[in-house]
Amino acid sequence: MRNCDIVIIGGGPAGLAAAVSAYDNGCKDILILERDDILGGILNQCIHNGFGLTRFKESMTGPEYAQRFITEVKNRNIPVKLNTTVLSLTNDKIVTAINDVDGVFQVKAKAVILAMGCRERSKGALNIAGARPAGIYSAGTAQKFVNCKGWLPGKNVVILGSGDIGLIMARRMTLEGAKVHAVCEIMPHSSGLKRNIVQCLNDFDIPLYLSHTITRIDGKDRVIGVEISQVDQNRRAIKGTEKYIKCDTVLFSVGLIPENELSKGAGVELSLGTKGAVVYQNRETSLSGVFACGNVLQVHDLVDFVSEESELAGKSASDYVLNGEKIKNSIDCQAKDGVSYVLPQKIDTLKSGDVTLYFRVKGVYKNCKVVVKDGENTLLSIKKRIVAPGEMERVILKEDKIKSLSSSVQVSVEVD
Amino acid sequence: MFDVAVIGGGVVGGLLLRKLSSYNLKVCLLEKENDVAMGQSKANSGIVHAGFDAKPNSLKAKFNVLGNKMMKGVAEELGVKYSNNGSLVVAFSEEEIETLKDLKQRGEQNGVDGLEIVYGDDLFALEPNLSKTAVAGLLARTGGIICPYELTISAIGNAMDNGAELFTNFEVVKIEKGDCYTLYSSNGEQISAKVVVNCAGAGSQKIANLVGDYSFEIGLRRGEYILLDKESGNFVSRTLFFTPTKKGKGILVSPTADGNLLLGPTADEVLENVTDTTKDGLESVMVKAKQMCDKVPLYNAITSFSGVRAYSDKHDFIIEESKQNKGFILVAGIESPGLTSAPAIAEYVVDELISKLLRLNKKEDFNPIRKPDYFFSRLSIEEKNEIIKANPSYGRIICRCEQITEGEIIRALTENPKASDLDGVKRRTRAGMGRCQGGFCQPYVAEIIAKVKGVSLGEITKKGKNSTLLVGKTK
Structure with a gap:
C-alpha cells in the first residue's frame, strides 16, 4: 500500500482549490482522485455564465472557472488520477479506489x-403518483x-422545484427550442437565487x-402530461385545484444532497441540518485529519464560496500534516429561531483568526436582525432588509470574540 | 417446428423454459414485451413464502412448500441473490393471536417446518423496530427473500445458454390448431410447436380463449410499493406480515435480497393491466408501514412502483392440460405464492404433463450454472484485480450508488437474454437502482448501450417502443 500526505477525494471546484492551497501552504505530497475523465466536476456541464463574479470580478462560464484552478493544479504538478472512483474510506484514512489502469488500489x-x-x-x-415512463429527468x-x-x-x-439548476435548465431548454410550460415550487417562495428567477424565468415569460x-x-x-395541484401550508395537495398540463418531459430540481456515503463509511459525524460533516472552523471533521469542503459539506449557492472554503480546508490539512495541529478547546455553534443550520458546527476557541459563520434561514424574513449570541451575551446584531432560504448568509466573528467565547454560539433571526 | 413453445416470459415461464432446456427438445419462449420479466415478475414482494398461508390440499399449498425447499438450490445455480431471512406474522391483539395459532396449525398440516409463536420480549428481541403495540408473532424460519426479476432473467438466460430460443416483441394474437399449434404474432411472425404452455400471467385468459378454452377467468389486482434506501435495509431482519383479517392481508415490511427495505403492497382490483401508482395507494402503504413499525424511515424512500397480479376465479393455481386441446397446457392464476412455487410448478409441468405428450431425454451437456449479471462489487480486491487485468472495463465504475462497472453493463447487453434498453440494463445490473435513481449514470449507460448496439444515442429507449430518452440533437 502506498502512502501519501494528503488524498483529496474529488477533482471538482472544491478538490482543486483545496489541492492548490494545501500545496502553497507547504504540503507537496498530494493526490487528487477524480471519477470523471476530466477535472472540474459539475462545472463542466454548467456552460452558463455568472461564475466568478465575487472572486474574480468577472463573469465566467463553469468550464472557464474550473480551468483557472485546473491550470493552477497543473502548474504545481500535483498528481491526479482520473477515471478513478473511491470505493471506501476507513477511519484510519485508508482510501480504496478503482480505475481501469491500476485496478483496485489502496x-x-x-x-x-x-x-x-x-x-x-x-x-x-417524492412518492409522486402515476406512471414511470421515459421523459422524467433530474435537472x-x-x-x-x-x-x-x-x-x-x-x-x-414542466419543471418541479425552483432550485437554481431547475431555473437554469428552464432557460437552457427554452434557448434550445423547447417550451417550458411551468415551473412548480411546493414552497411559498423560490429556493433559487433571485437573479436566476429574473434572468431564467421572467426574461422568458416562463x-x-x-x-x-x-x-x-x-x-x-413517454410522458404525455402531468397533473399539478396547489398545496396548503403543510405542503399537502388541495383537492379541487388540479390542473392538467400536456408535456413530454418532467424535470426535477428538488434539492441537493451532499454525497456523504464515503464519509459515513469512515464514521465521520454528520449534521442533520446540512447533511454534511460536522466541522470546526478549519473544516476538520469529527475524525482527526479528515477535512471536508464544498458541496459535500454544505450546498453553496456560488462556486466562489466553494473555492474560498476549500482553500481553508487545504491550508488546514497542510497544517495538520506539517505541524500536527490538533483541536484544543471546542465549543458548539447552534442554529436557533429562524435559522436552519450554522456552519461550522464547532469552534476551537484557541485557533487564531476570525471565523465566518455561514447559515441559511428557514423562511423569507423582511426588516429583521441576525443575532449572534454567546450564551446570554449578544456578540453581534446585524440589521437585514430581507433574508431568504435561497441565499446563504454569512457573518464574521472577530478573533478577539472567538478567544473569549465561554458557552455556545447561537445564531437566530429576530423580526421586530 | 418447436417441440414446446412457452408463452410468457415471467418467472413461471422462465423456470419452465430452463427445465425444458435440460432435455433434448427444441423449445422457445414467446414474450410480448421487448424484454423478459416485464409483468408481475418485475414488481412483486420477492418473498419466498414458508407455506402456512395456503389452504391445505390446494395446489398453492403443495407447490409453495415444494418450491420453498427448492429455491435455495435454484438460486445458487443461477447466481441469484437469495436470503433465508425468515418471516414473522405479527399480531396486535389477543384475537389475532388466535389467528396465528390457526396459521401455525395450517402450516404444519401443509408440511412447513420450524414454525413457532413468540411473545413479548422474545418478539422485540427478534425485531427491535416493531411497534410496541405488537403482542406476538408467528416465526417462520423457512421464509426467505429473492429478487424476482433477477431469478426470471437468469432462468431464461440459462435456458438460452442451453439452447432454448427467445422471441421478444412476440405478442400471440392468433393460434391455429392442426397436427401442431401455429402461433401468430401481432407483427405477422409465426412459429409452430407440438406443445404449447400458456404462462401468460395477466394475458393467460386471452391466450386460452384463442384456442377456445373458456374454463377460467382472470382478474387483476394492483399492488403499490415504496422502496427505501439501502441505508434502511437493516431496519428489520425478517419479512413482517400483518395477521390476515377479514379485511385482507395488509402490507409487509421486508428487507429485499438486494438490501433495500420494501413496504407494500396494497391490493386494489383493477380492470386494466396499468401499473400507475396512486396517491391514496402510496399513502395507505405509508400509514400501514407506520402501524407495523412506528419509526419506519419513510424519508429514505428512493422510489415507488406498482405491479399488477393476475388471479383466477378458481382462487387456486390452474396447472393442467386444456380439456378440449391436447398438447395445450394451462399454467394460469399463479398469484401469491407463485414466485415461491415457480420452481416446483416447472418440474411438475414437465414431469407430469409434458412427459405424457413428448419423449423426454436428458441433455447430457446441460449446464445448470449461470454467472450472475451483477457480481463485481461482492468480490475481493484480488479477484477484482484479476478481472480488471483481463478486461479493463471492469475498472470503470458507471453507477456510483450501486458501484456497477462498465464491464457488467456490457455483459448485460451481450449475454443471454440480452438487455436492449435502459430498464433492461437496470434490472440485470442494478445500474440506476440506487439512491440517485440514475441521475448520474443514465447518460453514461445510454452511451454504452448505443456503442454496443452500434446506434445513435437518439435511438436508446427506456423500455422499448416509444420510450426514447431524447427527442433530437441540440441546435
Whole structure:
C-alpha cells in the first residue's frame, strides 16, 4: 500500500482549490482522485455564465472557472488520477479506489480532504403518483444531455422545484427550442437565487407556480402530461385545484444532497441540518485529519464560496500534516429561531483568526436582525432588509470574540 | 417446428423454459414485451413464502412448500441473490393471536417446518423496530427473500445458454390448431410447436380463449410499493406480515435480497393491466408501514412502483392440460405464492404433463450454472484485480450508488437474454437502482448501450417502443 500526505477525494471546484492551497501552504505530497475523465466536476456541464463574479470580478462560464484552478493544479504538478472512483474510506484514512489502469488500489493518507460534491434529490424520493415512463429527468441529468452530449431530452417541459439548476435548465431548454410550460415550487417562495428567477424565468415569460406541486405523472412509454395541484401550508395537495398540463418531459430540481456515503463509511459525524460533516472552523471533521469542503459539506449557492472554503480546508490539512495541529478547546455553534443550520458546527476557541459563520434561514424574513449570541451575551446584531432560504448568509466573528467565547454560539433571526 | 413453445416470459415461464432446456427438445419462449420479466415478475414482494398461508390440499399449498425447499438450490445455480431471512406474522391483539395459532396449525398440516409463536420480549428481541403495540408473532424460519426479476432473467438466460430460443416483441394474437399449434404474432411472425404452455400471467385468459378454452377467468389486482434506501435495509431482519383479517392481508415490511427495505403492497382490483401508482395507494402503504413499525424511515424512500397480479376465479393455481386441446397446457392464476412455487410448478409441468405428450431425454451437456449479471462489487480486491487485468472495463465504475462497472453493463447487453434498453440494463445490473435513481449514470449507460448496439444515442429507449430518452440533437 502506498502512502501519501494528503488524498483529496474529488477533482471538482472544491478538490482543486483545496489541492492548490494545501500545496502553497507547504504540503507537496498530494493526490487528487477524480471519477470523471476530466477535472472540474459539475462545472463542466454548467456552460452558463455568472461564475466568478465575487472572486474574480468577472463573469465566467463553469468550464472557464474550473480551468483557472485546473491550470493552477497543473502548474504545481500535483498528481491526479482520473477515471478513478473511491470505493471506501476507513477511519484510519485508508482510501480504496478503482480505475481501469491500476485496478483496485489502496492509499494510506496522513490527511484526507472530502470534496465529493453533492447529488440531486431524485423524483423517487417524492412518492409522486402515476406512471414511470421515459421523459422524467433530474435537472442535472437533462443539463448533462444538453450541454455535454448535445441531445435534447424533450420539447414540452414542466419543471418541479425552483432550485437554481431547475431555473437554469428552464432557460437552457427554452434557448434550445423547447417550451417550458411551468415551473412548480411546493414552497411559498423560490429556493433559487433571485437573479436566476429574473434572468431564467421572467426574461422568458416562463410561469412560476409557487405553493404548487406535481400530483400525478401521465404516460405509458413517454410522458404525455402531468397533473399539478396547489398545496396548503403543510405542503399537502388541495383537492379541487388540479390542473392538467400536456408535456413530454418532467424535470426535477428538488434539492441537493451532499454525497456523504464515503464519509459515513469512515464514521465521520454528520449534521442533520446540512447533511454534511460536522466541522470546526478549519473544516476538520469529527475524525482527526479528515477535512471536508464544498458541496459535500454544505450546498453553496456560488462556486466562489466553494473555492474560498476549500482553500481553508487545504491550508488546514497542510497544517495538520506539517505541524500536527490538533483541536484544543471546542465549543458548539447552534442554529436557533429562524435559522436552519450554522456552519461550522464547532469552534476551537484557541485557533487564531476570525471565523465566518455561514447559515441559511428557514423562511423569507423582511426588516429583521441576525443575532449572534454567546450564551446570554449578544456578540453581534446585524440589521437585514430581507433574508431568504435561497441565499446563504454569512457573518464574521472577530478573533478577539472567538478567544473569549465561554458557552455556545447561537445564531437566530429576530423580526421586530 | 418447436417441440414446446412457452408463452410468457415471467418467472413461471422462465423456470419452465430452463427445465425444458435440460432435455433434448427444441423449445422457445414467446414474450410480448421487448424484454423478459416485464409483468408481475418485475414488481412483486420477492418473498419466498414458508407455506402456512395456503389452504391445505390446494395446489398453492403443495407447490409453495415444494418450491420453498427448492429455491435455495435454484438460486445458487443461477447466481441469484437469495436470503433465508425468515418471516414473522405479527399480531396486535389477543384475537389475532388466535389467528396465528390457526396459521401455525395450517402450516404444519401443509408440511412447513420450524414454525413457532413468540411473545413479548422474545418478539422485540427478534425485531427491535416493531411497534410496541405488537403482542406476538408467528416465526417462520423457512421464509426467505429473492429478487424476482433477477431469478426470471437468469432462468431464461440459462435456458438460452442451453439452447432454448427467445422471441421478444412476440405478442400471440392468433393460434391455429392442426397436427401442431401455429402461433401468430401481432407483427405477422409465426412459429409452430407440438406443445404449447400458456404462462401468460395477466394475458393467460386471452391466450386460452384463442384456442377456445373458456374454463377460467382472470382478474387483476394492483399492488403499490415504496422502496427505501439501502441505508434502511437493516431496519428489520425478517419479512413482517400483518395477521390476515377479514379485511385482507395488509402490507409487509421486508428487507429485499438486494438490501433495500420494501413496504407494500396494497391490493386494489383493477380492470386494466396499468401499473400507475396512486396517491391514496402510496399513502395507505405509508400509514400501514407506520402501524407495523412506528419509526419506519419513510424519508429514505428512493422510489415507488406498482405491479399488477393476475388471479383466477378458481382462487387456486390452474396447472393442467386444456380439456378440449391436447398438447395445450394451462399454467394460469399463479398469484401469491407463485414466485415461491415457480420452481416446483416447472418440474411438475414437465414431469407430469409434458412427459405424457413428448419423449423426454436428458441433455447430457446441460449446464445448470449461470454467472450472475451483477457480481463485481461482492468480490475481493484480488479477484477484482484479476478481472480488471483481463478486461479493463471492469475498472470503470458507471453507477456510483450501486458501484456497477462498465464491464457488467456490457455483459448485460451481450449475454443471454440480452438487455436492449435502459430498464433492461437496470434490472440485470442494478445500474440506476440506487439512491440517485440514475441521475448520474443514465447518460453514461445510454452511451454504452448505443456503442454496443452500434446506434445513435437518439435511438436508446427506456423500455422499448416509444420510450426514447431524447427527442433530437441540440441546435
